[in-house]
Amino acid sequence: MLFKKILITCMLCLLTAGTVDSxxxxxxxxGGLFAESGKVAFVGTASRLVAEMTLKEINDNGGILGRPVKMVVYDTESDPNVALRMARELVEKDDVLAIIGPTSTGSGMAIKKYTEEQGIPTIMTVGGDPVIAGGKFGPYTWTFKVPQRSSVAVRKIYQYLQSKGVSSVALLTATDGFGQDGLRHLKSLAGEYGMTxxxxxxxxxQAMDFSAQAFKLSMAQPQAVIxxxxxxxxxxxxxxFSxxxxxxxxxxQCHGQPGPKFLELAGQAAEGVVMPGTKIMAPGYxxxxxxxxxxxxxxxxxxTAQGYDKEFPLNTHSGYAFDAITLLKAGLEKAGTPERAALRDSLEQLQGVVGVSGxxxxxxxxxxxxxxDSMMVLEVKDGAYRPAE
Structure with a gap:
């Protein structure tokens, strides 16, 4: 009888302990910073959905380090000032370990000085190089990004053009931060690949007609226009141009363009256009x-099982949030502890982490x-993307 009482007591203790631990x-x-309204909402909203989808699978499989992951999300409204304000909320009110996002280069640069000063690991989903360029753009000790650097995309373009015997190019670049980042690399790397x-x-x-620019560039008789x-x-x-x-x-086109929307809007004029993109755009190859x-x-x-493709068809941006969280998970597992400095140190030592973008x-x-090598040059042929010949 005494043994039975002891056994029951031990079982109750074990059950109670398990409940308390849980x-x-x-x-x-x-934290998650995504542009869910404003001019880049078509990228930001889909990125938030992908981030939530990825975290759900992680949590369904035991979380990270045996703990669930909770993401606090704010809409940056495609506005760098709002992005900075929301970053402050995440750090000072929500006390997050790390930040995923924001969506655009301008917003990334707007928050970087603050997140660097606060020591917050931030894995951005922005296209431009300045966030991790150093020098006049400031330190990037705590800042990481998953889309290919603009300089990498420029090199991919020039490698392809060089292989086709192209040696003269004209440039049409956006006046925003992303466009000017591209212009900087297009000019500085041209000579390395024999381009004039x-x-x-x-x-x-935001404009809807560039006929004047197209005419002026064509008068220079370049072999290619980027x-x-x-x-x-x-x-x-x-x-x-058509x-x-x-x-x-x-x-x-640049590496930010591949997607069904470009094909839809450009129509027949898209035939023969080439651009670097992530492998998600031609998985069958x-x-x-x-x-x-x-x-x-x-x-x-x-x-597609989530139905996201109906509103946000797969494009070269689709996997960026997945990649950011994949790196976060790998960094935390390598660190062995959910601590900011340990996560930062682990992130910059990660090797061979396979993602959607590379x-x-x-x-x-x-x-x-x-x-x-993480990119392929795509060509539009018969209204679809395929590896350029």
Whole structure:
């Protein structure tokens, strides 16, 4: 009888202990900054959905370090000032461990000085280089980003043009931060690949006609014209060039453009246009031994199963939030503790982390970790993307 009482007591203690431990598990709290309204909401809203989808799967499989992950999300409204205000909320009110986002280069630069000073690991989903460029752009000790650097995309373009015997290019670049970042690299890297820049024009990414710029650039008779912007402006410019009389230069879009929307807006004018993009844009062409192939195919299955593709068709931006959280998870597991400094140190040592956008290998000098081999040059043919020949 005594043994039975002792056994029952021990079982109750074990059950009680299990309940207490479970109740005491605090979630790892992270922040999410996504442009869910304003001019880049088409990227930001989809990124938030992908981030939530990715975290749900992680939590369904035991979380990270045995703890669930909770994301506190704010809409940056596509406004750098709002992005900074929301970053302060995440740090000073919500006490997050790390931040995923924001969506645009301008917002990334707006928050960077603050997050660096506060020591917050921030994995951005922005296209431009300045957030991790150092020098006049400020330190990036705590700042990381998942989309390929603009400089990497420029190198991919120039490598392709060089292989096609192209040696003269004209540039049409947006007046925003992303466009000017692209212009900087397009000019500085041209000589390395034997390219001569014959003419330059700028474009307001919110405008709806660039016929004048197209005419001026075509008069310089370049072999190719590189258009550096995201959103509808790229398709508008493509149509403007298509409407010019006579022989036309090869049109090249930037790495932020590949997606169904460009094909829809540019229509027949898109035929023959080339652009660098992530492998998600042509998964059917990936080799079976490509380490990204299973990751990309599963991501596409999960994305479409959620029905996100109906409102936000898959495009080159679609996997950025997935990649950011994948790096966060790998960094925390390597650190072994949900502590900011330990996470930061681990992030810049990650090697061979397979994501949708590439295989990430970071260093203290390179807080992106992707090279030109993470991209493919795409060509529009018969209204679809395929690897350029």
């Amino acid at each position: 109740a005491d598990i605090q979630p790892i709290k992270i 820049v014959t003419a330059e024009e700028t474009m307001d990414p 258009i550096w912007t995201i959103g509808p402006a790229g398709a508008v410019a493509t149509k403007n 409407n010019l009389p006579g022989e036309k230069p090869l049109l090249v 990936l080799a079976d031994d490509d380490p990204q192939k299973p990751v990309i195919l599963k991501f596409i299955d999960d994305y 295989v990430f290998s970071l260093t203290p000098e390179d807080h992106n970790g992707l090279g030109t």
